[in-house]
Amino acid sequence: MLTKLLAVSMIGTATLAAAAGFAPITAPTLAPSPAPARAADAFKVDTVHSAVVYRIKHLNVSYHYGRFDKIEGAFLLDKDNPGSGKIDITIPVESINSNSPDRDKHLRSPDFFSAKEFPSITFKSTGITKKGETGGVTTYEVTGDLSLRGQSKPVTVEARSLGVAPGMRGGEVSGLETTFTIKRSDFGMNYMVDKGMLGDEVTITVSLEGGR
Amino acid sequence: MDPQILKQLAAGAIPPGLFAALVFLAVWWRPGPAVEAGRASRRTLWGALILAAAYITTHFIVLRGPVWPPASAADWLPYIAALAAGAGVMAGVGAGFRGARLMTRWVVTAVLIGGIGWMSAAGPIARSWNIRETLAHLGGFAAAALAASLAAARLTDRAAGPWPAVMIMLPVMTASQLLVVVYHSLLLGQAAGIAAAVVGGALAAAIVLRVLKRGFTLGPAGAVPSVLLAVTALFHGVVYTETEYGWLLGLLVAMSPVAAAVAMAFTARAASGWARLGAPLAAAVLPLAAAMAVAAGMGEAPTGY
Numbered sequence: 001m002l003t004k005l006l007a008v009s010m011i012g013t014a015t016l017a018a019a020a021g022f023a024p025i026t027a028p029t030l031a032p033s034p035a036p037a038r039a040a041d042a043f044k045v046d047t048v049h050s051a052v053v054y055r056i057k058h059l060n061v062s063y064h065y066g067r068f069d070k071i072e073g074a075f076l077l078d079k080d081n082p083g084s085g086k087i088d089i090t091i092p093v094e095s096i097n098s099n100s101p102d103r104d105k106h107l108r109s110p111d112f113f114s115a116k117e118f119p120s121i122t123f124k125s126t127g128i129t130k131k132g133e134t135g136g137v138t139t140y141e142v143t144g145d146l147s148l149r150g151q152s153k154p155v156t157v158e159a160r161s162l163g164v165a166p167g168m169r170g171g172e173v174s175g176l177e178t179t180f181t182i183k184r185s186d187f188g189m190n191y192m193v194d195k196g197m198l199g200d201e202v203t204i205t206v207s208l209e210g211g212r
Numbered sequence: 213m214d215p216q217i218l219k220q221l222a223a224g225a226i227p228p229g230l231f232a233a234l235v236f237l238a239v240w241w242r243p244g245p246a247v248e249a250g251r252a253s254r255r256t257l258w259g260a261l262i263l264a265a266a267y268i269t270t271h272f273i274v275l276r277g278p279v280w281p282p283a284s285a286a287d288w289l290p291y292i293a294a295l296a297a298g299a300g301v302m303a304g305v306g307a308g309f310r311g312a313r314l315m316t317r318w319v320v321t322a323v324l325i326g327g328i329g330w331m332s333a334a335g336p337i338a339r340s341w342n343i344r345e346t347l348a349h350l351g352g353f354a355a356a357a358l359a360a361s362l363a364a365a366r367l368t369d370r371a372a373g374p375w376p377a378v379m380i381m382l383p384v385m386t387a388s389q390l391l392v393v394v395y396h397s398l399l400l401g402q403a404a405g406i407a408a409a410v411v412g413g414a415l416a417a418a419i420v421l422r423v424l425k426r427g428f429t430l431g432p433a434g435a436v437p438s439v440l441l442a443v444t445a446l447f448h449g450v451v452y453t454e455t456e457y458g459w460l461l462g463l464l465v466a467m468s469p470v471a472a473a474v475a476m477a478f479t480a481r482a483a484s485g486w487a488r489l490g491a492p493l494a495a496a497v498l499p500l501a502a503a504m505a506v507a508a509g510m511g512e513a514p515t516g517y
Contacts, residue, residue, distance in 0.1 A: 105396040110286045110452045117284055117335050117452050150283050150335070188283050190276045191399055192220065 042074035043174045043210030045089060050208045052091055056184075057199030066107075068121075070095035075208055077128065077161045077176055079138045085128040087142060087159070087176075089208070091121040111191045114149060122147045126154070137162060142178070148187040155180065167211045175209040217398065224274055224402040225409040228266035232413025235262050240421055240428045259434020260300030263410045267293035267441065270406050275399070285448055288331040289403055292444055295331070296437035299324045303365040304433025318362070321436075325357045326350075328444055333451060352459070353447045356466040357440055363473035364439040365432035367492070372429045374418035375489060377411055379496055380435045383468035384408040386500045387442035390461055394507045395449035403445040407438040439469055457506060464503035472496035 052068040073089030093115040096107050108115035125144035132139050143156045157180040167173040181203045185193050192198045239258045268290045271277060279287040302317045302324070329350045330337070337346050360383075368376040385408040392401035411434070418428040446462035449455060475495035479487050 102396070105454065106398075108454065109395070109397040109399070110284065110448060111397050111399040114284055114286070114452055116454070185276070188279065188287065191274075193276075197217075197220065 041212045042076040042086060042088075043172075043208075043212045045071055045073045045075065045208055045210045046173075047071055049175075050210075051205070052207075053205045055203040055205075057201070058197070060196050060199075064098070066096065066098035068092070068095045069097050071206075071208070075174075075176060075210055077138070077140055077159065077174070079130055079133065079161070082128050082130040082140060085125070085140070085142075087123060087125040087128075087144065089123050089206070093119055093121060112189055118148070118150045123155075131158070140176075146182065148182075148184075149189055151187045153182075153186055155182065169211075171211050173209060173211045175207070177205070177207045179203065179205045220274075220398065221392070221402060221405060224270055225405045228270050228406045229409035229413045229416075231266055232262050232410040233416045234413075236414050236417035236428070237420060240417065240426060243426055254304075256429050256431025256433045257301060257304045259414065259431055260297040260304060260437050262413075263300065263407060263434065263437045263441070264293055264297035266410050267403070267406045271403075274402065282331075282334075285332055285335060285452060286399055288334070289445075289448075292328050292331050293437070293441060295324045295328050296440040296444070299361060299440055300433045300435075300437035303361065303436040304431055318358075321361060322354070322358060325354050325361070325440070328357070328440070329353045329447075332444060332447055336451065349451065353443075356463060357443045357447075360439045360443050360466040360469050361436045363469035364435040366473040367469055367476060368430050368432050368435040370429075372427055373422060374415055374428075376430045376435065377415035377418055379469065379472050379492065380430065380438055381408055381411040381415060382496050382500060383465050384411055384438050384442040386468070386503060387446050387465045390465070390503060390507055391445055391449050394461065394510060395446075395453045395455045395458060397449060397453055400445045400448050400453075403448075404442040407441040411435075411438050456510060461503045461506060464499040464506070467499040468496045471499055 047070055050071050052071055053065060054067070055063050055065050058064045068091045070092045071089060072092070073087075075085075075087040075089070077085045077087075093108060093113045096104055096113065096115075098104055098107060107113055110117070113121075123144050123146050125142050127143040129141045130138065131141050138161045140159045140161065141156060142159045143154065145152045146155045147153075157178045159176045159178040161174065161176045164172050164174045181201050183200050184190075184202050185200050193200045235258065239255050271290045271293070275286070277287070278290060282288045282291070299321045302321045305317060332353070333341070333346070333349055336349075341349065364380055367379050384404055388401050388404035388408050390401075391397055391404055395401075411430070414428075414430050414434055418430070421428040443462070443466050446458075446465055450458040450462050455461070472492040472495045476488075476492040479491040482488050482491075
């Protein structure tokens with residue numbers, strides 16, 4: 001009876017895993033393994049495989065791109081239970097990288113991010129709904145509070161998730177990507193807005209990979 | 213430096229400078245003594261008002277505003293300019309009115325400087341500094357600001373003509389340049405730059421009025437708020453930028469009027485006019501030259517990006 005139950009449960013698990021895009025489950029070994037991840041566990045952001053890229057208009061003729069080299073936090077997008085999802089990320093402002101050390105110092109100064117005064121940018125989701133699913137990509141509408149320069153504003157973004165897969169070091173990995181536009185003046189970052197030197201609108205792309 | 217950035221800096225400096233020159237000319241156009249009964253004319257009080265008006269208007273044009281409640285230290289700058297103007301009025305009242313006791317006006321000035329310190333560091337005080345850090349930062353700032361203000365008042369009290377404006381303009385202009393080039397903040401550089409532009413306007417007015425054989429005195433009311441605003445902008449630079457030796461540069465700039473006032477005290481009775489003017493000027497330039505040397509040694513260059 002016990003053998004039968006085990007066989008049925010293994011087949012069931014393998015079927016579910018395959019449907020969710022998992023690799024086939026390998027045979028259990030005697031070697032110690034990390035505690036199995038629970039479905040409700042959030043994915044911890046893997047900085048090395050994540051990116052935050054921004055784009056801003058320069059002199060009304062071109063777009064300048066820059067990035068933040070560090071990103072921390074956790075996320076969970078569950079297509080079966082979208083309401084249980086959450087995104088909670090922190091970006092250390094000191095990690096800004098605009099491909100010019102002098103400009104990075106200026107961006108960290110009180111003219112822009114005032115990094116010593118406001119060391120991080122944060123986003124905390126307050127609501128997640130599923131919008132659709134096409135070709136293995138699930139789209140969510142994520143509402144949350146974006147905090148920048150000490151000012152918090154609600155924003156709604158569209159996030160795309162490719163699902164969940166086994167990680168290279170065990171466990172599971174997942175990812176999401178979103179692109180949205182904010183007005184920096186809404187967050188008190190007004191310097192050079194009116195003179196046409198630097199645009200007010202900043203388009204931000206956040207691509208996260210995380211493990212659990 | 214990027215021509216667009218130079219344009220931005222000029223836009224923040226030329227209008228307040230022109231405005232200051234025109235108002236100073238209008239105030240001092242009417243013939244009358246620059247020094248009345250051994251004390252500076254009450255007309256010098258206009259200096260504090262001109263600085264406050266020029267700074268607050270330019271800040272609002274360049275950065276938008278007013279912002280209430282202020283969310284960042286930069287949002288406090290217009291209110292800081294108003295307090296600095298108040299300190300200028302206190303210094304001017306002391307110089308221009310009888311009966312205003314020395315202790316009373318400098319105690320009020322110290323309170324105003326304390327207010328400026330708190331406005332400048334309200335965020336870190338609330339969020340990250342412990343008591344020791346708060347006392348060290350605010351104590352250092354208050355000591356430097358009070359010493360520079362006292363010295364600026366001493367340098368300009370009862371001294372007519374363009375020279376007092378030169379003495380005040382030197383450290384304020386140097387602060388502006390250091391904030392742009394070394395502290396990498398155009399906003400803070402512009403704060404000190406507006407103060408320098410106002411004193412520059414006073415200098416231009418003083419030269420024109422001298423040619424026309426009319427009197428002009430910058431006076432403590434015009435000098436103290438400019439110096440105070442420059443020292444405060446440097447304090448913001450020390451606290452909110454990642455400049456190495458930022459505190460040393462700020463201290464050297466604040467030392468400039470102090471050194472000039474000390475030199476003036478020693479040479480007040482010198483027979484030669486060159487000694488009476490040259491010694492304070494050299495003393496004012498010395499700490500500023502040291503600050504520029506330190507900045508040059510840090511390898512910062514205004515090449516921009």
